[in-house]
Amino acid sequence: DSDEVTEVLNYTKSNNASANEEYFGAAEGMNVVYLHLESFQTFLMDYELNGEEVTPFLNSLIGDQDTLYFDNFFHQTAQGKTSDAEFMLENSLFGLPKGSAFITKGQNTYQAAPAILKDKGYTSAVFHGNNGTFWNRSEIYKSFGYDHFFDIESYTDLSEEDMAEYGVMDKPFFEQSAPLLESLPEPFYTKFITVSHHFPYNIDQSLTTIGKGTTGDASVDNYFQTARYADEAIEQFFEQLESSGLADNTMVVMYGDHYGISDNHNQAMEQVLSKEITPIENAKLQRVPLFIHIPGVEGGTNHTYGGQIDLLPTVMHLLGVDTQNYIQFGTDLLSDEHEELVTFRNGDYVSPEIYLIGEKFYDPETGLPLEESQLEQAEKFQEQGSYELQLSDELVNGDLLRFYTPNGFTPIDPEDYSYQKNVD
Ligand code: GP9
Numbered sequence: 001d002s003d004e005v006t007e008v009l010n011y012t013k014s015n016n017a018s019a020n021e022e023y024f025g026a027a028e029g030m031n032v033v034y035l036h037l038e039s040f041q042t043f044l045m046d047y048e049l050n051g052e053e054v055t056p057f058l059n060s061l062i063g064d065q066d067t068l069y070f071d072n073f074f075h076q077t078a079q080g081k082t083s084d085a086e087f088m089l090e091n092s093l094f095g096l097p098k099g100s101a102f103i104t105k106g107q108n109t110y111q112a113a114p115a116i117l118k119d120k121g122y123t124s125a126v127f128h129g130n131n132g133t134f135w136n137r138s139e140i141y142k143s144f145g146y147d148h149f150f151d152i153e154s155y156t157d158l159s160e161e162d163m164a165e166y167g168v169m170d171k172p173f174f175e176q177s178a179p180l181l182e183s184l185p186e187p188f189y190t191k192f193i194t195v196s197h198h199f200p201y202n203i204d205q206s207l208t209t210i211g212k213g214t215t216g217d218a219s220v221d222n223y224f225q226t227a228r229y230a231d232e233a234i235e236q237f238f239e240q241l242e243s244s245g246l247a248d249n250t251m252v253v254m255y256g257d258h259y260g261i262s263d264n265h266n267q268a269m270e271q272v273l274s275k276e277i278t279p280i281e282n283a284k285l286q287r288v289p290l291f292i293h294i295p296g297v298e299g300g301t302n303h304t305y306g307g308q309i310d311l312l313p314t315v316m317h318l319l320g321v322d323t324q325n326y327i328q329f330g331t332d333l334l335s336d337e338h339e340e341l342v343t344f345r346n347g348d349y350v351s352p353e354i355y356l357i358g359e360k361f362y363d364p365e366t367g368l369p370l371e372e373s374q375l376e377q378a379e380k381f382q383e384q385g386s387y388e389l390q391l392s393d394e395l396v397n398g399d400l401l402r403f404y405t406p407n408g409f410t411p412i413d414p415e416d417y418s419y420q421k422n423v424d
């Protein structure tokens with residue numbers, strides 16, 4: 001009830017990180033495009049397979065003048081995989097410890113990004129070349145306030161070669177999305193969910209431009225080929241943005257959704273990385289790339305520790321939207337007040353100086369158990385993380401946003417939305 005929501009609100013308010021003046025509003029009024037990079041892990045960035053870059057286009061954006069790149073950004077997903085990543089980035093709420101909130105909590109009240117931006121005049125849309133019902137998207141997107149959902153029905157001109165296991169291959173997907181994107185009124189807030197770089201990473205060999213890995217573990221070896229294909233598809237999308245004239249006024253946010261190679265494949269991964277995969281290395285493998293490309297903003301590599309829960313407040317501040325009255329568990333990655341603590345769904349965490357993995361505290365530099373003198377801080381982080389998970393779960397399980405409407409926010413009625421045939 002309203003007492004419970006007050007406890008949550010008190011916490012998120014006290015945890016709020018105020019915006020960095022240098023970046024607040026840097027993308028104000030711009031279009032937003034999220035590219036959901038299926039199964040991308042940070043180890044791929046700048047990785048060379050037999051002397052060849054796997055992701056040359058994404059690599060070229062690291063150090064690009066308009067692109068911020070975060071190399072200590074972690075996924076925080078659990079069983080809900082892709083849907084957990086989406087849930088966090090739209091709401092800055094944690095996914096549930098079991099199952100997928102997309103499926104079990106699709107009818108809840110949310111104050112998600114599309115709804116927040118609707119009040120600022122934005123139109124919103126998701127593009128995804130799979131069945132709209134997968135992960136219950138066609139329901140929960142209504143509760144998020146998405147105006148349009150372009151699912152497989154919107155992609156008509158397809159040959160067999162254009163299809164991957166989970167939908168349209170990324171190149172035809174982006175190509176056929178272009179006219180749909182260009183037809184949206186500006187400013188728009190959009191998300192493109194890619195699928196071709198998905199486990200077990202099968203791809204028609206005629207579409208590949210790099211060899212396989214040589215570990216003997218098929219999914220690890222194939223992973224490089226579909227990553228290269230996705231990298232080319234992303235480059236194609238950037239070219240489309242240029243040629244449509246949208247590029248100058250569009251912020252592009254790209255994030256890896258979750259690991260692509262699970263720890264069942266660590267033996268092969270030891271060959272790939274030429275090092276032993278200790279618990280600390282395994283935690284570091286949970287890093288996923290985050291790029292924020294904003295025309296006219298000075299880029300560079302940012303080493304801040306952060307996670308998917310932090311993306312929403314970061315993007316909102318870039319758009320010039322104050323977040324302190326919203327219930328969001330993350331904090332702006334660009335704020336001086338951002339706390340570098342990334343809590344995983346199982347209660348483990350990483351931070352620049354302390355990792356908690358399976359009830360053991362480590363010093364990530366040395367790999368050794370933590371010094372006695374740092375235990376107080378380590379336990380403080382642990383308590384903070386578990387309190388956040390607990391509050392987030394109470395909020396989601398109790399559908400508590402029903403009892404709280406932030407000032408200036410117009411509540412969403414899912415009944416106002418229908419995605420059939422995607423016409424108004
Ligand atoms: C399916 C796609 C894959 O539509 O988003 O989801 P995942 O299996 O990665 O959770």
Ligand code: MN
Pocket residue numbers: 038039081082257258
């Ligand atoms: Mn996924």
